[in-house]
Amino acid sequence: MEEISIDDKTTEEEPVIKKAKCVGEERKVPRLEDRLNGILCCAVCLDLPSTQIFQCSFGHLMCASCYTHLLADARLKDEGATCPNCRCDISKTACCRNLAVEKAISELPDDCPHCGQKFSRSELDHHVRSTCADRPVECKYSQLGCSWCGPWHELEVHVSECPHPKKSGEDILPALQLIERDKDQQIEVLNSIVRMLSYESVSFCDIQLRPFRSEDFLTKLFYESSRFTALEKQWVVKANVNDNQKYPERVINRRLCIQLVIKTKLTASLTIYYFLIPGPHSSVKTMKTDLRNFEFGPEAVETPFTELSLVDNAETNKLLAAKTINFRIVLIQVPK
Ligand SMILES: [Zn+2]
Ligand SMILES: [Zn+2]
Ligand SMILES: [Zn+2]
Ligand SMILES: [Zn+2]
Incomplete structure (x- = not known):
């Protein structure tokens, strides 16, 4: 009887052990690069940007764009800037670059948007521009x-x-x-910009557009910068994809459209010329310069949405793929 019961036990247990082994093999361990992405990403935008990376005195990482953004925000609010993770003070002197993280990010793999092959981030740009057979x-x-x-x-x-x-x-x-x-x-546009740079009131600001989703019945994706000061007024830049088309993810051609909104109450009209350039933190390097003008007034507080002239659709996607969109906006006030 005893012998049989032992046999029974072993036969009963065997499949249990096998099962456990199978489950163990199936459990997916996240790949090293995915785990590193989470560790090396910017604590603010959660992106893995190929810009300079800064750290607070406790080691929290911030990409150059978010870092300067935090410093600029604090200056606008006339407060000291703090690390979004640990609230310690951050400033140009209290933070330093982290070269090891910058180099580690450039070694992490990323997919080519055309052929899907993986390359290290440092090699990807060259591949996409010059050697990809599907570019x-x-x-x-x-x-x-x-x-x-x-x-x-x-x-x-x-x-x-x-x-x-x-x-x-x-x-x-x-x-x-x-x-x-x-x-x-x-050439005419560039000449008029050069002419207008002689005007008395010229301002520029590096802006960061963050994505939001509206809470309407059909959620819409839109982008908005935080408030910035230029020409002694407060402004916000808004952007949408394909004029708020319902499903931008389903179309191949994507257009980024930009709107400038004044947040300071005006009592008289104010004519502004404005244009966007990539600036120091943008993921695009070149773009066509579109000069726009608009007469702001007590009732006219926002420009229409106008399309941004990027070099091609791939550049638009590159911008949309990043967690935030960075530009420098230049505003020129037309003298009365
Ligand atoms: Zn960031
Ligand atoms: Zn910190
Ligand atoms: Zn490729
Ligand atoms: Zn041809």
Whole structure:
């Protein structure tokens, strides 16, 4: 009897042990890079930015953009800045850079947005711009009017079949004129900016747009900066994707539209020229300069939303992929 009972036990226990072993194997351990992401990310925006990283005296990490933002916020409120984690004082002298974290982040892998392959962050930019076989490129005859755009690995076949180089001078003239008109317009914009930089009241501010979701029935994604002071007035910049289109995630072409709002009560009208440039903390390096103007007044407190001219759709996605969008805004007051 005893022997049987022992046998019974072993036969009963065996499957239990096997099961436990299987569960142990199936339990997913987060990958090292995912665990490191959580450790090395900025304590404010939770992003892994490829900018300088600062730390408070207790070691809490902040990306350069959030760090300068905290310092600027504190200055606006006329208070001392504090670490958002431990509330210790932070300042240009109390914080230092953390080079080890900066280097560790540049070694962490990230996906190429075109081909999906993994690269270290330090190599990814070069891959995306110059070596990815799936990176979008234009036809080399685009200046002759060819509008083909496709992955790099299809370029050779397209170029061998492209009809544009065989067209006559007369046929390609309209395309050349269009390009020239575009260039002339840009030069005109830049010239007027240079002219206006001589005006008395010129201000700039590095802004950080943070994403929010409205609590309407259909939640909408929008971006807003915190208040900033320029030209002795308070301002906010708002942004939306594709004019608040219902499902921006379902369309390929994404446009970022920007609005400037004045928060100081005006008693008289105030004409402002404004434009955005990438600034020191932006993830985009170049963008077309669009000069906008608007007459603010007691009733006119916000400009319409206008599209930001980024170089291409990939640049827009790069901006949207980051937790915050950074720009420098320049405001110029037109003298009366
Ligand atoms: Zn940050
Ligand atoms: Zn801290
Ligand atoms: Zn790639
Ligand atoms: Zn072509």
